Amino acid sequence: MIGFVVNPAAGNGKGEKVWNSLESILRQQGVVYRVRRTSSEGEAETLAIELIEKEEVKMIVAVGGDGTVSEVVNGIYEAGKECTLGHVPAGSGNDFARGHGLPKDPAQAIERILSKTREKCIDLLKINGRVAVNSVGAGFDGQVAKTTNEAGYKKWLNRLRLGKLAYIWSVIRVLCTYCPCDVTLLIDGQVHQMKRIWLIAIANIPNYGGGMLICPQALPDDGVAEICVVQNVTRLGLLFAFPRIFTGAHVDHPNVVFLRGRQITIESEQPLLVHADGEMAAQTPIYVEIEAGKLRICG
Numbered sequence: 001m002i003g004f005v006v007n008p009a010a011g012n013g014k015g016e017k018v019w020n021s022l023e024s025i026l027r028q029q030g031v032v033y034r035v036r037r038t039s040s041e042g043e044a045e046t047l048a049i050e051l052i053e054k055e056e057v058k059m060i061v062a063v064g065g066d067g068t069v070s071e072v073v074n075g076i077y078e079a080g081k082e083c084t085l086g087h088v089p090a091g092s093g094n095d096f097a098r099g100h101g102l103p104k105d106p107a108q109a110i111e112r113i114l115s116k117t118r119e120k121c122i123d124l125l126k127i128n129g130r131v132a133v134n135s136v137g138a139g140f141d142g143q144v145a146k147t148t149n150e151a152g153y154k155k156w157l158n159r160l161r162l163g164k165l166a167y168i169w170s171v172i173r174v175l176c177t178y179c180p181c182d183v184t185l186l187i188d189g190q191v192h193q194m195k196r197i198w199l200i201a202i203a204n205i206p207n208y209g210g211g212m213l214i215c216p217q218a219l220p221d222d223g224v225a226e227i228c229v230v231q232n233v234t235r236l237g238l239l240f241a242f243p244r245i246f247t248g249a250h251v252d253h254p255n256v257v258f259l260r261g262r263q264i265t266i267e268s269e270q271p272l273l274v275h276a277d278g279e280m281a282a283q284t285p286i287y288v289e290i291e292a293g294k295l296r297i298c299g
């Protein structure tokens, strides 16, 4: 049986609309399903666990944005039972959907899920007993995630279907005040001492922050995380280089370094904010480990 976890508030109400269209398709096709709707932050995780344990579903489809996907994935991870993740995108950023090439159209997305023809196992990034499915970011990045999540303008811009601008505006705000610091990275036993670090992004997919390509080479099913480090660049230099991230052209920038690894420790001069899938998760020092092939998804 299939379970659905629906965030009606995702994409500023798009979740509700998408679910209405899915429901009529499911009824037309006589699909047997269970549905749970979220009413607040964090609830998608609890509802996913409930669907697995009480309803014995073998697949959960997250209807919402990246926040909903991340919470459902944590529910599946915590339940520890065989359960496939499906996703019908209805958020404002939808990085997971982009990163896995999922259809934007709800009818096409559910058709693909029901056909079960494209299942694959992907890696997860384990941090502090939880998991991230898209990315973990420390430093500038963590501060931008915090600023965006706390900002009133995110809601307004989402309403105008300009959700991406909320992230960009937060980047500009944080860029004006953020102070880079020295960081020690330990990747698979190898030490990297790095000076004046702005950000460290650990990625499972190339997509980030609603359409940026932070780690264009990242693959979700290779058992390795792609790590992007931005170091020793001036504030103005970073401001001018920033637009390159939308096309992935930042890979050639002299102050951008790419590393790869399975076990990553980040230690820093000062505590750095860390996000997991765009939600605040921790402060440095942190340890991130790849859980290879841990989650089966409908790709």
Ligand SMILES: Nc1ncnc2c1ncn2[C@@H]1O[C@H](COP(=O)(O)OP(=O)(O)OP(=O)(O)O)[C@@H](O)[C@H]1O
Pocket (backbone or CB within 6 Å): 007, 008, 009, 010, 011, 012, 038, 039, 040, 041, 042, 043, 064, 065, 066, 067, 068, 069, 090, 091, 092, 093, 094, 095, 163, 210
């Ligand atoms: N019924 C609800 N009312 C208000 N907020 C909710 C409700 N259910 C869940 N939430 C919260 O809505 C927030 C946004 O969810 P989600 O990330 O799925 O969508 P989004 O932010 O529009 O998309 P994206 O993350 O792809 O940009 C999450 O913080 C979630 O916890």
